[in-house]
Amino acid sequence: MIPLSWYVLFSAALFCIGLYGALARRNALAILMAIELMLNAVNINLVAFWRYITPDLIAGQAFALIVFAVAASEAAVGMALIISIYRHRNTVAVEEIDMLKW
Amino acid sequence: MLSLLQIAFLVAAFLTIVSAIMVVTTPSMVHAALWLILTLAGVAVLFLLLNAGFLAVVQIAVYIDAIAIMIIIVVMLTKGATRQRIRQVNKTWWGGAIAALILFAGLIALFTQTPALAVNAPALAMSQEALLEDLGMALVDVNRYIIPFEVASVLLLAALIGSIMVARPLVRGKDEEVEA
Numbered sequence: 001m002i003p004l005s006w007y008v009l010f011s012a013a014l015f016c017i018g019l020y021g022a023l024a025r026r027n028a029l030a031i032l033m034a035i036e037l038m039l040n041a042v043n044i045n046l047v048a049f050w051r052y053i054t055p056d057l058i059a060g061q062a063f064a065l066i067v068f069a070v071a072a073s074e075a076a077v078g079m080a081l082i083i084s085i086y087r088h089r090n091t092v093a094v095e096e097i098d099m100l101k102w
Numbered sequence: 103m104l105s106l107l108q109i110a111f112l113v114a115a116f117l118t119i120v121s122a123i124m125v126v127t128t129p130s131m132v133h134a135a136l137w138l139i140l141t142l143a144g145v146a147v148l149f150l151l152l153n154a155g156f157l158a159v160v161q162i163a164v165y166i167d168a169i170a171i172m173i174i175i176v177v178m179l180t181k182g183a184t185r186q187r188i189r190q191v192n193k194t195w196w197g198g199a200i201a202a203l204i205l206f207a208g209l210i211a212l213f214t215q216t217p218a219l220a221v222n223a224p225a226l227a228m229s230q231e232a233l234l235e236d237l238g239m240a241l242v243d244v245n246r247y248i249i250p251f252e253v254a255s256v257l258l259l260a261a262l263i264g265s266i267m268v269a270r271p272l273v274r275g276k277d278e279e280v281e282a
Contacts, residue, residue, distance in 0.1 A: 021126030023198025073261030080265035
């Protein structure tokens with residue numbers, strides 16, 4: 001059998017890779033992709049804890065489904081913002097988007 | 103000795119981690135989106151190994167089918183801003199790398215002190231069909247998770263309307279006046 005620690009270790013690695021991507025990339029789309037990686041890591045953890053700790057309560061899977069819905073809305077709104085900013089400023093590099101900075 | 107399931111886990115986890123690293127390092131946005139699809143597929147395999155077949159299907163239908171395709175379309179719509187020769191990391195990328203490494207090291211140190219993580223999976227009390235039925239019932243049961251479920255549907259509707267409003271061209275009315 002696969003021990004729980006393998007899943008937890010895997011999702012920690014995936015989360016840290018996503019964190020690096022969100023902090024280091026310039027492109028707003030790349031940051032969105034990195035955030036998707038982090039949400040996936042969280043989902044793996046939720047389902048793994050459901051399977052290993054509380055297999056009788058379906059809460060882990062139900063919450064993972066809610067995370068799916070939040071991730072889908074976040075991606076849709078984020079990409080709408082990126083398209084809108086690209087129309088106005090002709091860039092998607094986050095350090096050039098400084099209209100709110102003075 | 104590794105069992106078949108363990109080998110499947112290791113192969114899927116290795117592929118997922120490698121493609122996740124490619125997502126955050128490759129300069130081309132189109133390539134990053136394609137690596138992201140591989141990463142999401144690897145996570146779907148892990149859901150299957152965790153006896154969560156429905157979530158694996160949702161992972162493929164929502165993430166790979168909708169989000170990844172949407173990312174590729176937005177990459178194409180923002181052509182020119184995503185060219186390869188443009189620098190893809192910001193000036194403080196090393197800070198992000200250090201933060202990620204520190205977090206990973208801290209998490210590993212935490213895991214080594216948590217004996218509960220060594221447990222093996224208990225046998226499932228229900229069959230796969232009963233599990234899926236229970237998940238569906240839990241989401242619409244008044245005494246269980248109907249409120250998060252309904253909030254999620256309102257959130258999706260708000261995101262739908264909001265993204266249409268945000269992405270809509272602003273100056274359409276003015277353009278029509280100019281043409282008239």
